[in-house]
Amino acid sequence: MISRSAEHCFWLCRHLERINHIARFMSVNSSYILDTNLDIRDQWFPFIIVLGEEKRFLKVHGDLNSVNNELIQNYITWDKNNPVSIIHTVRSARENARIIRDIISSDLWEAINTLWLWLISNRSYNLYVKDQMAFYRIILSNISTIYGILYSSMSEDEAYHFMKLGMMLERANQTARIVDVKSHRISFYEISRRENVIETLYWLNLLKIFSAHEAFLKKSTTFNRKLVAQFLIFENNYPHTIAYCLDNACESLQKLKEITCVTNELNNVEVLLNQISESNIETILKQGLNTFLTSVINGIARICEDIESKFFDPELLFITQSKGHRL
Amino acid sequence: MGIFAQSQQLLHGYHPLQGVYDEVFADTEHFHPNIESVCKMLTRMSHNKFKNCQKIANTNFRRSGVTFTVYSDSEGTEKIFPFDLIPRIIHNQDWQKIDLGLKQRINALNMFLQDIYTDQRILKEKLIPEILVKKSPGYLSCLQGFVPNNGVFINIAGVDLVHDQNGEYLVLEDNLRTPSGVSYVLENRFIMKRLFPDIYSKAHVKPVDEYPIQLKNQLASLMIDKVDDPRVVVLTPGSYNSAYFEHCFLAKCMGCELVKGQDLFVNNDKVYLKTTQGPQRVDVIYRRIDDDFLDPDFFRKDSMLGVRGLMKAYLSGHVILANATGNGIADDKAIYPYVPKMINFYLNEEPIIKQIKTYHCADKQDLAYILSNMENLVIKESSGSGGYGMLVGSMATKEEISRFKALIQQCPEKYIAQPIIELSTCPTFDGTRFGPRRVDLRPFIVSGKQQWVLPGGLTRVALNEGSYIVNSSQGGGSKDTWVLD
Numbered sequence: 001m002i003s004r005s006a007e008h009c010f011w012l013c014r015h016l017e018r019i020n021h022i023a024r025f026m027s028v029n030s031s032y033i034l035d036t037n038l039d040i041r042d043q044w045f046p047f048i049i050v051l052g053e054e055k056r057f058l059k060v061h062g063d064l065n066s067v068n069n070e071l072i073q074n075y076i077t078w079d080k081n082n083p084v085s086i087i088h089t090v091r092s093a094r095e096n097a098r099i100i101r102d103i104i105s106s107d108l109w110e111a112i113n114t115l116w117l118w119l120i121s122n123r124s125y126n127l128y129v130k131d132q133m134a135f136y137r138i139i140l141s142n143i144s145t146i147y148g149i150l151y152s153s154m155s156e157d158e159a160y161h162f163m164k165l166g167m168m169l170e171r172a173n174q175t176a177r178i179v180d181v182k183s184h185r186i187s188f189y190e191i192s193r194r195e196n197v198i199e200t201l202y203w204l205n206l207l208k209i210f211s212a213h214e215a216f217l218k219k220s221t222t223f224n225r226k227l228v229a230q231f232l233i234f235e236n237n238y239p240h241t242i243a244y245c246l247d248n249a250c251e252s253l254q255k256l257k258e259i260t261c262v263t264n265e266l267n268n269v270e271v272l273l274n275q276i277s278e279s280n281i282e283t284i285l286k287q288g289l290n291t292f293l294t295s296v297i298n299g300i301a302r303i304c305e306d307i308e309s310k311f312f313d314p315e316l317l318f319i320t321q322s323k324g325h326r327l
Numbered sequence: 328m329g330i331f332a333q334s335q336q337l338l339h340g341y342h343p344l345q346g347v348y349d350e351v352f353a354d355t356e357h358f359h360p361n362i363e364s365v366c367k368m369l370t371r372m373s374h375n376k377f378k379n380c381q382k383i384a385n386t387n388f389r390r391s392g393v394t395f396t397v398y399s400d401s402e403g404t405e406k407i408f409p410f411d412l413i414p415r416i417i418h419n420q421d422w423q424k425i426d427l428g429l430k431q432r433i434n435a436l437n438m439f440l441q442d443i444y445t446d447q448r449i450l451k452e453k454l455i456p457e458i459l460v461k462k463s464p465g466y467l468s469c470l471q472g473f474v475p476n477n478g479v480f481i482n483i484a485g486v487d488l489v490h491d492q493n494g495e496y497l498v499l500e501d502n503l504r505t506p507s508g509v510s511y512v513l514e515n516r517f518i519m520k521r522l523f524p525d526i527y528s529k530a531h532v533k534p535v536d537e538y539p540i541q542l543k544n545q546l547a548s549l550m551i552d553k554v555d556d557p558r559v560v561v562l563t564p565g566s567y568n569s570a571y572f573e574h575c576f577l578a579k580c581m582g583c584e585l586v587k588g589q590d591l592f593v594n595n596d597k598v599y600l601k602t603t604q605g606p607q608r609v610d611v612i613y614r615r616i617d618d619d620f621l622d623p624d625f626f627r628k629d630s631m632l633g634v635r636g637l638m639k640a641y642l643s644g645h646v647i648l649a650n651a652t653g654n655g656i657a658d659d660k661a662i663y664p665y666v667p668k669m670i671n672f673y674l675n676e677e678p679i680i681k682q683i684k685t686y687h688c689a690d691k692q693d694l695a696y697i698l699s700n701m702e703n704l705v706i707k708e709s710s711g712s713g714g715y716g717m718l719v720g721s722m723a724t725k726e727e728i729s730r731f732k733a734l735i736q737q738c739p740e741k742y743i744a745q746p747i748i749e750l751s752t753c754p755t756f757d758g759t760r761f762g763p764r765r766v767d768l769r770p771f772i773v774s775g776k777q778q779w780v781l782p783g784g785l786t787r788v789a790l791n792e793g794s795y796i797v798n799s800s801q802g803g804g805s806k807d808t809w810v811l812d
Contacts, residue, residue, distance in 0.1 A: 002590050003601045098392065099566045101575040102585040106391065113392050158603060260603040311603055 001103070001158045007312040008100045009159045013166035015093035016112075020143045021174040022051075022076065022086055025209050027136035032205040036198060044072040050181045051076070051084045077128065086139070090119050105153045108146065115142040158259055161252040165307070168252070172245035173300045175210065179232055180293040182206050183225060203228040210240040229289055230281040242296060246273040249303075260311065268306060272299045337370040337377060341754055341761045348494050349763060350415050350753040361418040365530045365811065369413065369523075380522045381412055381756065387521075393514045395799060396569040408511055409804030411755045414519065415766060415786040422533075422810045425488070425496060425770065426780050428680030431670060433484050433772050436503065436657045438673040440480040443656060444471055449672055455665045459689075462740065463662065464710055465655020467618070469625075473642055475651045476549050477776060482649035483542065483613075484772045485509075485784075488680070490751035497748065498666075498682040499767060503658040504650060505615050508785040508805075509538060509771050510573035513580070515807040531812040533782035538771070539580035542613075545775025549647045550610045557610035560584045560600065562591075564616050564632045574615050583613070593636030596643045611647040612637075618652045660709040660743050661687065684746060688739040697735070697744045701728050704744040706735070719795055721747055750795055753806065755788055765789040767797050768808065783808035 025047060033043045045066045048057050057075060058066065065071050079085045094116040101109050118124055118138070128135040154160045182202075203223040207213040215238050216223075216231050236243040250269045276296075284292045343349035351366055353359045358366040385407065388394070394405040417425075442449055443460060450457045460466050474480075485506030487499040516535050520527050543559055550557035561583050563574040578585035590601050591609065599606035614621065620630040625638035640646045656662060664685040667678045686693035686704075697704060701720045708716040718731045735742050752763035770784035786806040787797035797803040 001603055002584060002586060003603055004587065004590055006603050095566070098571075101392075101572075102578045109392065110390050114390060117389065256603075260605075 003312050005100050005103055006158065006162045007308070008096045009103070009162040010166035010307070010312075012093055012096040012100070012104075013163040014170040015089050015096065016143060016146060017167050017170040017174065018084060018089050019086060019093065019139065021171075021178075021209075022084070022089070023136045023139040023143070024211070025050075025178070026073065026076065027133055027140070028205060028208045030132060032201070032208070035201055040067045040069070044069045046181050047076065048072060050177045052177075053082060053084060056082070073132075078125075087119060090116055100159075103159050105149070107149045107153050111142070111146045111149050115139070115146070118142070156255075158256065161255050161259075162311075164252045165249055165256070168245040168249040169300055169304060171240060172242050172249070173297060175232060175240055175242055175245065176293045176296045176300070178209060179206070179229060180290055180297070183229065183289050183293075199224065207231075210238075212238055212240055225289075226281055226285060229284075233276065233284070234281070243273070243276055246276065256311070268299070268303050272296070272303065275299075337372050337374065338754055338761055342763070344752060344763050346492055347749045347763070348490050348492055348751040350490070350751055350766065351413075352754075361420070362416045362811065365416055365526070365809070368526045368529060377412065377756065383522060384410055384412060384518045387518055388514070391514075392572060393511070394572060396567075396571075408799050409790060410511075410515055410518070411788060411790075411804055411806050412519070412522070413754050413756070413761075414807040414809045415753050415768070416809045416811065417783065419533075419811050421496075422782065424679060426782075428496075428678070429484075429486055429770060429772050429780055430778050431674065431676065431679050432486065432498065432501075432666065433481055433774060433778065435670040435673050436484075436501065436666065437479060437481050437774070439669045440651070440654060440657050441474055441478055442673070444473060444653065449669065452672070454668050454672055455662070459659075459661050460656060463656050463659045465653070465657070465659045467653040467655075470642075470653045475641075476553075476644060476647055479549060479774050480651040480654055481657070481772075482546060482549075482651075482774055484774070485769045486772065488768045488770065489683075489748055490766075490768070492749040496680055496768075498680055499748075500660065500663065501658040501666075502769075503654045505617065506769070506771065507570045507573055507615075508769055508787075509781070510576040511805050512771075512781070512783070512785050512808070513538065513576070515805060519807045530809060532809040533812050535781055535783060538773075538781050539577055541779045542577075542773050543581040543583065545773050545777065545779065546611045546613060546647070546649050548775040548777070549649075551776075554610050558600075558608060559611040559613060560586045560591075560609055562586055562588070562612050562614040562616055564588075564620070568615075570615065577613075581613075588616070588632045588634045591634045591637070593634060593640050596636070596640045596645050598634070598637065598640050598646045609646060611649060613649045618655070621648075621652065660685075660707060661689070661740070663743075683748060686744040688735050688742040688744065693744070694735075694739060698732060701732065703747060705747055706731055706742055706744050708741055709743055710741075719747065722793075722795075747795075750789075753786070753788065755790065755804075755806075757790070757792070762792060764792070765795050765797065766806065782810040 029044070029047070048054055048066075053075075057072075060081075061068075061071060061075070075082055075085065077086045080088060082088060094112055097104060097109050097112045124135065124138075127138070150163065200223045203225065204213055206228060207216050207223075210232065212231070215235075216228070219231070219235075220227055231238070231241065233242045235241045236247060238244060246269060250273055253269055279292075338351070341352070343352045343355065351358060351362075388407045388410065392405075394407055396405055439449065443466070449455055450460060481503050483506060485502040485508065487502065488496050489499045491497055512535055546559050547557045559581070561574055561578040561581070563571060563585055565571070565587050568574070575585055584600065586600060592599055592601065592606075594606075598609040598612070600609050616632055619627045621633045622635065622637040623630045623633055624635050626633070637646070637648075638652070641648050641652070663682070664687070666682060670676055670678045686697050688694050688697060697706070701718075702723075704720045706718040706720070718727060720728065723731075750765040750767060753766045754761045755764040766786050766788045768784055768786050771781040773779045773781070786808045787799075788804050788806055789795055789797045789802065790804045791802045794802060
């Protein structure tokens with residue numbers, strides 16, 4: 001397929017994955033903070049950090065506003081200048097889909113366009129003001145529809161694998177970032193039962209962000225930092241964990257290497273995956289959970305750069321390696 | 328008044344205009360006899376049903392993004408091309424004449440282009456003033472001497488036709504460079520089939536869905552002698568172009584890749600596509616980019632949309648461009664009056680479809696007539712399009728007429744004039760009631776080794792009451808066109 005189109009496929013799914021994460025976080029967090037009495041600075045601002053928007057937000061809105069929860073929620077959902085706001089990301093996803101309309105199925109295009117048209121209509125903002133949970137739920141429902149169509153109406157060809165690659169890498173990225181930020185802020189001593197309850201709720205909430213609480217409960221009824229982190233990093237059959245995502249990314253990359261003429265130099269996803277599977281939670285906690293997660297985040301960023309240069313920007317040198325096609 | 332009261336429920340109270348041909352009504356009480364049965368079926372529908380169907384159509388277009396972008400609007404907003412559900416109906420007999428007439432016209436125009444870019448016999452015979460050709464911005468002297476494969480310059484043509492007050496079809500103008508609108512034809516037909524399946528099947532309308540396949544086959548046929556499985560691509564300026572939806576739509580329906588200039592490169596005068604599987608040879612390019620922007624090495628240096636070296640590849644016969652470069656001379660409005668002569672000269676035939684009388688401001692006699700008859704004429708720029716830069720004399724104010732007179736006198740060779748044709752009308756819904764609105768017709772003709780005419784085409788309608796301007800950017804909409812089998 002056309003290299004430029006491959007890039008659009010890759011980015012389309014990165015954007016869809018971001019929308020999913022943000023909407024999910026927003027809806028889970030609202031109900032969570034009602035059950036706790038977290039310090040006000042810990043209620044919403046941490047998510048700004050997860051999104052990498054700390055600097056810009058503080059610059060534009062000032063330090064005092066880091067406790068202005070309404071403003072933060074608005075910034076994350078509606079701010080057109082915030083490159084990772086929901087409205088900005090939905091617009092980017094829709095633009096990408098529009099550019100590759102010729103490749104994706106019409107059903108997929110229509111589903112993405114429907115989300116966009118709804119978001120820019122008055123109804124969506126009115127709903128946001130009246131019933132925020134319902135607002136995010138509609139977004140999540142739309143994304144589920146989009147993913148459903150993607151998995152059921154596309155051949156598992158090049159375009160599909162580039163999409164899956166983008167989706168999985170972005171998902172691993174988001175998981176790592178959220179766990180990283182969320183594990184910075186908790187103190188781990190258990191002095192009284194009350195604090196125990198808070199800790200349990202805290203980790204339960206973290207799992208809910210990935211809809212993983214039910215899957216986790218099947219394995220353990222104790223919610224603590226070690227077990228939850230272990231689940232979210234290593235559990236290789238739950239779709240939101242780091243291991244699962246990297247494994248799937250590897251699979252798609254392998255398929256792409258077979259189809260395209262990219263050489264076998266591109267193996268750093270495998271490398272990162274091996275690093276993880278050869279480790280365990282005890283070692284990671286000793287070395288520092290945050291250190292580990294930072295290295296995962298950086299690793300994924302390097303993988304994405306590599307993909308960009310190898311697949312999306314083919315050099316003219318390729319003319320000598322055309323795999324026997326008529327020249 | 329009997330038939331009127333019952334079966335005409337939908338168009339009850341509709342008044343066709345005096346002295347104007349209406350597409351549905353032969354007079355206030357009767358439908359045109361040759362399309363009567365279909366009209367009866369359509370008008371049996373109730374007002375409410377019609378309004379609901381109209382709503383469904385609009386939702387459908389919005390959801391599937393059948394839109395175009397208007398740039399005069401500072402945001403560059405996407406608008407739906409308004410669609411009216413009452414189709415324009417043409418009987419098969421009438422269509423046969425149009426079909427033959429269009430093929431004849433395009434054939435002659437093609438031979439004209441071959442001639443102009445080789446021996447120029449028609450100029451030597453003094454049938455067309457040489458100066459009109461030499462001074463036309465559409466004539467590209469740098470292409471003199473080159474004829475593309477199989478001699479076909481015009482692969483896709485959109486010829487605008489009007490139905491005059493006497494019920495005769497006349498050619499209004501030719502579009503031989505990058506004619507657009509066919510995607511609306513296909514999308515409109517899709518929605519009509521969905522909303523009125525019963526009426527549609529009983530009416531026996533000629534299908535239009537094979538257009539993209541016919542187009543692809545004809546384009547591929549141009550290289551089939553040289554190459555086993557010619558690769559055809561659609562070249563788009565990109566998603567910011569107002570017709571991007573159409574480029575995508577056609578590429579998809581044709582089963583071709585949609586490419587931008589940056590996806591292609593030229594090596595050894597051959598064109599390649601940058602794919603993830605390495606470079607792939609390209610044989611035919613259906614280009615929706617104007618000549619000027621095609622190749623920064625040959626035309627405009629500042630073009631970011633084109634492909635370096637493309638013209639060299641084209642001129643060495645390794646790639647076909649559809650349409651060929653340099654077609655502008657054939658659809659130049661200053662050349663338009665001479666097309667009947669071309670049909671005589673190249674084909675030894677009389678034109679099957681006539682055209683509108685045209686006066687040249689550059690001709691002294693014509694100019695005198697024009698200046699003293701401005702209120703009865705339409706003045707157009709020779710190289711204008713989109714309905715801009717024109718004056719409809721009967722609707723203009725005194726100031727507008729004076730202003731145009733001055734413009735003409737400053738630059739006479741830039742303008743032509745035509746008598747005001749009473750465009751036919753077709754019943755159109757304005758939200759409350761049905762009224763007569765002016766329509767024109769743009770059929771599409773595809774030429775490769777053979778010619779194929781799309782049955783019907785795009786009927787454009789001027790939605791504003793009293794307006795003659797049907798262009799999408801200025802208050803126009805569209806209707807489906809039904810050619811009965």
